[in-house]
Amino acid sequence: MANVTLRNVRKIYPGGFEAIKGVDIEVGDGQFCVLVGPSGCGKSTLLRMVAGLETISSGEIDIGGRVVNAIEPAERDIAMVFQNYALYPHMTVYNNMAYGLRNRRMPEAEIKTRVEDAARILELGTMLQRKPRQLSGGQRQRVAMGRAIVRQPKVFLFDEPLSNLDAKLRIAMRVEIRKLQRRLNTTAIYVTHDQLEAMTLADILVVMNGGKVEQIGNPLDIYQKPATTFVASFIGAPPMNLMPLDGLRRQLHGADAVPAEAGQLGIRPEDFELGETVPAGGVGLDLRVDAIEHVGAETYVYGSRQDADGDDRLTATANDVIVRLPGVTAPEIGARIRAVAPRAKLHLFSADGRQRLPV
Amino acid sequence: MEKSVVFNGKLLPYLLLAPQLAITLIFFYWPASQAIWQSFLREDAFGLNSEFVGLENYQALFAQPEYYTAIGTTVVFSSLVTVLSLGVALLFATQADKNLKGASAYKTLMIWPYAVAPAIAGVLWFFIFHPTLGTLARPLRVMGFNWNPMLDGTHAMILVVMAAVWKQVAYNFLFFLAGLQAIPKSVIEAGAIDGAGPLRRFWTIIFPLLSPTTFFLLVVNIVYVFFETFGIIDAVTAGGPAGSTTTMVYKVFADGRLGGDLGGSAAQSVVLMVIVIALTAIQFRYVERKVQY
Numbered sequence A: 001m002a003n004v005t006l007r008n009v010r011k012i013y014p015g016g017f018e019a020i021k022g023v024d025i026e027v028g029d030g031q032f033c034v035l036v037g038p039s040g041c042g043k044s045t046l047l048r049m050v051a052g053l054e055t056i057s058s059g060e061i062d063i064g065g066r067v068v069n070a071i072e073p074a075e076r077d078i079a080m081v082f083q084n085y086a087l088y089p090h091m092t093v094y095n096n097m098a099y100g101l102r103n104r105r106m107p108e109a110e111i112k113t114r115v116e117d118a119a120r121i122l123e124l125g126t127m128l129q130r131k132p133r134q135l136s137g138g139q140r141q142r143v144a145m146g147r148a149i150v151r152q153p154k155v156f157l158f159d160e161p162l163s164n165l166d167a168k169l170r171i172a173m174r175v176e177i178r179k180l181q182r183r184l185n186t187t188a189i190y191v192t193h194d195q196l197e198a199m200t201l202a203d204i205l206v207v208m209n210g211g212k213v214e215q216i217g218n219p220l221d222i223y224q225k226p227a228t229t230f231v232a233s234f235i236g237a238p239p240m241n242l243m244p245l246d247g248l249r250r251q252l253h254g255a256d257a258v259p260a261e262a263g264q265l266g267i268r269p270e271d272f273e274l275g276e277t278v279p280a281g282g283v284g285l286d287l288r289v290d291a292i293e294h295v296g297a298e299t300y301v302y303g304s305r306q307d308a309d310g311d312d313r314l315t316a317t318a319n320d321v322i323v324r325l326p327g328v329t330a331p332e333i334g335a336r337i338r339a340v341a342p343r344a345k346l347h348l349f350s351a352d353g354r355q356r357l358p359v
Numbered sequence B: 001m002e003k004s005v006v007f008n009g010k011l012l013p014y015l016l017l018a019p020q021l022a023i024t025l026i027f028f029y030w031p032a033s034q035a036i037w038q039s040f041l042r043e044d045a046f047g048l049n050s051e052f053v054g055l056e057n058y059q060a061l062f063a064q065p066e067y068y069t070a071i072g073t074t075v076v077f078s079s080l081v082t083v084l085s086l087g088v089a090l091l092f093a094t095q096a097d098k099n100l101k102g103a104s105a106y107k108t109l110m111i112w113p114y115a116v117a118p119a120i121a122g123v124l125w126f127f128i129f130h131p132t133l134g135t136l137a138r139p140l141r142v143m144g145f146n147w148n149p150m151l152d153g154t155h156a157m158i159l160v161v162m163a164a165v166w167k168q169v170a171y172n173f174l175f176f177l178a179g180l181q182a183i184p185k186s187v188i189e190a191g192a193i194d195g196a197g198p199l200r201r202f203w204t205i206i207f208p209l210l211s212p213t214t215f216f217l218l219v220v221n222i223v224y225v226f227f228e229t230f231g232i233i234d235a236v237t238a239g240g241p242a243g244s245t246t247t248m249v250y251k252v253f254a255d256g257r258l259g260g261d262l263g264g265s266a267a268q269s270v271v272l273m274v275i276v277i278a279l280t281a282i283q284f285r286y287v288e289r290k291v292q293y
Helices: A043-051 A093-103 A108-120 A137-149 A167-184 A195-201 A219-224 A229-234 B011-038 B056-062 B065-097 B103-115 B118-126 B135-142 B153-181 B185-193 B198-228 B231-238 B250-256 B260-291
Strands: A006-010 A020-028 A032-036 A058-063 A078-081 A155-159 A187-192 A204-209 A210-218 A241-244 A260-268 A282-294 A298-306 A320-326 A336-341 A347-350 B042-043 B048-053
Touching: A006 A043, A020 A043, A020 A204, A020 A210, A032 A043, A032 A195, A043 A058, A043 A078, A043 A155, A043 A187, A043 A260, A058 A219, A078 A137, A078 B185, A093 A108, A093 A137, A093 B042, A108 A137, A137 A167, A167 A195, A187 A195, A195 A219, A204 A219, A210 A219, A210 A229, A229 A241, A241 A320, A282 A320, A298 A336, A320 A336, A347 B185, B011 B260, B042 B056, B042 B260, B056 B260, B065 B103, B065 B153, B065 B198, B065 B250, B103 B153, B118 B153, B135 B250, B153 B198, B153 B231, B185 B198, B198 B250, B198 B260, B231 B250, B250 B260
Parallel strands: A032 A187, A032 A204, A078 A155, A155 A187
Antiparallel strands: A006 A020, A006 A058, A204 A210, A241 A260, A260 A347, A282 A298, A282 A336, A298 A320, B042 B048
């Protein structure tokens, strides 16, 4: 039972580098909060500050109504799952899970009950006497989870716990973690650089960049209404197509005009259709097909824009457009196509990409 | 699994091994075999001829009460030096492992004593603690402590132990530091979150994870105290006063080189060799199994 609140939290290293530049996050009791962002964005630092492994330069971190800035990690009533699992290599699985309880002088009988319960939930029952080196990556991951859950802490902290697993196991464990967290109803903060993991796990998604929060909210809201071009291109795979508006203004004029301060247009690959007629208020892009990717259920068409009218602000990448088509039918490479998107699917941003504008 | 590269040449591997094998044979096996052979011989006082006497040298050795005294001295000396040099080095290494200012300068300075030859280290300690000349002996006397390693056997033992420890701490420090740095930081952080204070973390996580290093150093240090401390003892006390710092290896030298009893001294070195081989074998047989995780 704990809310976690971060109030204007900053981290400044002795060298003067500001890793966290004033972050406010509010995680409700039992919610699953995911911090996502590219490497170096400060998400792990922020998590370590919540854990108490990094000092807080200014601001406040509040766990369950108690400011924990000056409280030791052990006293914060949190449990953390590390990227490399950080199991104690010289202890058996049982002792790995029991260690934190023994440090808290819990009676051995209760330790046994708790460890065995955790082992049953995590299907580790037969491995309790093994050492970590005798386990597979997925099993080690589960032991790390077990070590966290036996403590019955107020908050779970996860630092990229799945990034050392292979792709298949990663998806399976992702589902496991979510189910477990729901079942235990424990507040969780989870750090990842994988936007798919972030989307699927989060109740609250926090997109970070350069030590700042870019956007906070429900994952679908963030997907549908990214606040900045950074969020737009980071969340979603393949990423949202972003292009300067200038060359498209002749399509979007008169009654269809967009706000004058809008500088960039974004359209998600799946929001395109192939067609001749541009829907009223929408846009149509003339593309030459450069590459096709079949992934089975859908097909990605990589095209370059042929309608860009020599605007020198257009970079090569801004000319490239990805279109997602359902199924396996796709145009030929080299073919000329027109990709159209309706008005409702357009995303408008200011020229610097820092602000979302109404369409 | 790692793949190994296979070379087909037969000659090249032997050629590459030859220098090391030659050194081992010439400087280790040949003298050792000579010692064994010599331990069965008795030489006359002038070294002109020798006769085969079987186990007589060994019988004479074990009938000597001084030899048992030397064994006792060796046990005391080697336990003190090993425990202290490992303990002090571990303490220094854990401090140097913290992110402190000037840690790298400290680490570099720590290794210097190892570069000093044992005899020179011995001379340094001899002068520093010399009862009449010593810079540190004087303050001790001023404080009312009657320090005299030239006359007092316990003082002499303390002095050689300090010198031998001082010399060996550098080496142990280096390995302990490397061992500490190889422990993943996250494991220690996990311990901190799991509610273990710094001391408990040290004894339940760090120390067990260092055990392979500790074991290795234990073997190396035992060999060190048994053989290489000879130079220090010779320079500091020359085995005195009244044999109170005569360890087994020093007695080999004293009886053979100074006393001229080559056969008896060879017998002692064979006994010493057997003890060290046995100790090392025991360590590998029983201790090593427990330190792997």
